[in-house]
Amino acid sequence: MSSILIVEDNEKNLKLVRDVLQAKGYATLEAGTAEEGLELARARKPSLILMDIHLPGMSGIEALKALRAEAATEAIPVIAITASVMKESVREVMAAGFNAFIEKPIDVRGFLDKVRGIVGEGGK
Numbered sequence: 001m002s003s004i005l006i007v008e009d010n011e012k013n014l015k016l017v018r019d020v021l022q023a024k025g026y027a028t029l030e031a032g033t034a035e036e037g038l039e040l041a042r043a044r045k046p047s048l049i050l051m052d053i054h055l056p057g058m059s060g061i062e063a064l065k066a067l068r069a070e071a072a073t074e075a076i077p078v079i080a081i082t083a084s085v086m087k088e089s090v091r092e093v094m095a096a097g098f099n100a101f102i103e104k105p106i107d108v109r110g111f112l113d114k115v116r117g118i119v120g121e122g123g124k
Contacts, residue, residue, distance in 0.1 A: 002047035002119055003027040007037035007063065008081070009055050013104065017050060017081070020108055021115070025122025032056075034063035041073050047119045050102075053082040053093060061096045068097060077118045081106070 004021055008014040009032050018028050029044055031037035034055045041049060049067070053060040060080060067073040080093045083104040093101055100114050 003029050003044060004115070004119065005029040005031065005037060005040055005044070005046040005049045007031045007034060007049060007055065007060065008052045009033065010052070013052070013081075016106065017111075020106075020111065021122070024112060026115070026119075034058035034060060038063055038066055038073075041067060041076060042070070045072070046076060048115065049076055049078045050081050050115075051078050051098070053080055053084060061093070064096055064098060079114060079118070 004026050006014055006017050006028055008017065014030060018030065021028050029040050029046055031040050035058055037049065037051065051060040051063060064078055067076060067078065077099040079100045079102055080098040081102045081104060082093065085103045090101055099118065102111055102114060
C-alpha cells in the first residue's frame with residue numbers, strides 16, 4: 001500500500017490533512033520538521049510527500065533540494081503546502097521543483113484531487 005508523508009509543524013494542520021487522507025483510505029506518515037521528513041522519506045520511500053514550506057530549522061524548499069539531490073528520493077513527488085500565496089511566493093515554490101502547490105487553509109476537494117492526480121485513489 002502506498003503511503004503519504006506529511007511534513008507539517010502545525011498540529012491542527014497536520015491533523016486535518018492526516019484525517020482527510022486516512023478517511024479516503026491513504027496510509028500516512030508524519031514529521032514535524034524537514035529533518036524528520038527527510039529521514040522518513042529515505043527510510044520509507046512514500047508515494048507522495050506533502051511539504052509545508054515554513055518549518056522550524058530547515059525550510060520545505062531546502063528539504064526539497066535535499067530530496068532531489070539523493071538517488072533514493074529524487075523521484076518522489078512533493079506537493080508544497082503553504083499559506084504564502086502571493087504570486088512571487090508561488091513562483092518561488094514552483095521554481096524550486098515542487099510537483100504542485102496547495103494553499104492553506106486547504107480546500108478539501110481540491111486537495112484530494114491533487115493527491116489523486118499523483119498517487120491515485122486511496123486504499124478503500
